[in-house]
Amino acid sequence: MRKVLLFIISMALLLASCSTRLKWSHLTEQAYGLRVVPEKKAYANISNHDILDQHVKRGEEIFAKTAKMLPAFVGDGLSCSNCHLKEGRTPFGLSLVGVVNRYPRYTKRDRRIINLRQRIEECFERSEQGHDIPMDGKAMNDLLAYLKFISKNTPPGTIAYGYGLIPLKPNISPNLKNGRKLYFEKCALCHGKNEEVSQTVPPLWGNASFPWGAGMSKLPKLTRFIYANMPYGSGFSLTLEEAQDVAAFILSHPRPIFKMRRNKNGKQD
Ligand code: HEC
Numbered sequence: 001m002r003k004v005l006l007f008i009i010s011m012a013l014l015l016a017s018c019s020t021r022l023k024w025s026h027l028t029e030q031a032y033g034l035r036v037v038p039e040k041k042a043y044a045n046i047s048n049h050d051i052l053d054q055h056v057k058r059g060e061e062i063f064a065k066t067a068k069m070l071p072a073f074v075g076d077g078l079s080c081s082n083c084h085l086k087e088g089r090t091p092f093g094l095s096l097v098g099v100v101n102r103y104p105r106y107t108k109r110d111r112r113i114i115n116l117r118q119r120i121e122e123c124f125e126r127s128e129q130g131h132d133i134p135m136d137g138k139a140m141n142d143l144l145a146y147l148k149f150i151s152k153n154t155p156p157g158t159i160a161y162g163y164g165l166i167p168l169k170p171n172i173s174p175n176l177k178n179g180r181k182l183y184f185e186k187c188a189l190c191h192g193k194n195e196e197v198s199q200t201v202p203p204l205w206g207n208a209s210f211p212w213g214a215g216m217s218k219l220p221k222l223t224r225f226i227y228a229n230m231p232y233g234s235g236f237s238l239t240l241e242e243a244q245d246v247a248a249f250i251l252s253h254p255r256p257i258f259k260m261r262r263n264k265n266g267k268q269d
């Protein structure tokens with residue numbers, strides 16, 4: 001009898017998790033207008049030990065240690081994989097598996113069509129307070145080779161399960177007081193009490209953090225990132241509303257202001 005009950009409970013849990021996955025897939029599909037490739041297939045054979053090509057390897061290394069490897073082009077000490085977790089291979093951790101199928105495209109922010117190189121440069125500028133990364137240079141080519149490699153299981157017209165951020169948003173406004181409490185209970189241990197600069201965990205405000213103007217500085221995006229990924233290793237342990245409270249608390253602190261750099265013709269490079 002107990003065995004039957006256990007079986008029924010585990011089947012119910014399995015069904016519930018399948019339907020959650022289906023719902024998220026569907027919402028991701030709607031958000032990007034691309035068909036979603038299931039997780040197992042999309043992320044197969046793209047981890048670091050599957051990489052043989054030297055350019056791809058170097059691209060992955062730059063991704064993981066951007067600030068260290070390209071100090072001249074990074075202003076805040078961040079690396080791509082501080083946000084695009086596990087080098088862009090984590091579902092709902094700003095996954096980039098399939099990104100090659102989204103470019104070139106028109107973006108509202110740029111008000112023009114941009115290619116993937118230009119989009120990468122934007123993350124250097126906006127998320128890493130960096131600048132002037134040569135568009136045709138070795139580093140850019142290697143990063144591009146890496147993003148192509150991790151997109152190998154997502155043919156044109158598709159993206160991976162868990163691409164980008166979780167496609168959910170809270171429907172109430174944030175509670176700063178609760179966010180403060182949660183931050184000191186669940187985040188300060190690693191991220192520090194006050195913009196302390198550590199070698200391994202990025203500070204979440206102050207001069208060494210991402211600037212206003214970075215995608216992460218927008219409350220909905222930061223909320224969706226925290227909900228699925230933080231505290232590190234315990235994603236989905238806060239409710240969506242709690243994630244929003246703590247995101248609002250983080251964004252109630254000062255951070256650098258992003259300045260659009262212009263080339264000699266007065267246009268954005
Ligand atoms: C501070 C966090 C952060 C850092 C550091 C960061 N990114 Fe991003 N990146 C984001 C966010 C947030 C988005 C926007 C995601 C969205 O709109 O859903 C993004 C978007 C992108 C996109 C476009 C994805 C799309 O679907 O259009 C690319 C490509 C990208 N990042 C590459 C990089 C690379 C390469 C680096 C390192 C040089 C990097 N990022 C560093 C947070 C970051």
Ligand code: HEC
Nearest residue numbers: 081082083086186187190200201202216226230231232246
């Ligand atoms: C166990 C340590 C740990 C805890 C606890 C933790 N984090 Fe993190 N967090 C990290 C690490 C490490 C990274 C960088 C990930 C990487 O490089 O792989 C990170 C990255 C982040 C980022 C993206 C990087 C950036 O500069 O914005 C945000 C946002 C974030 N954490 C928010 C939070 C919040 C909010 C909490 C509490 C709810 C939290 N973290 C709890 C370790 C932790």
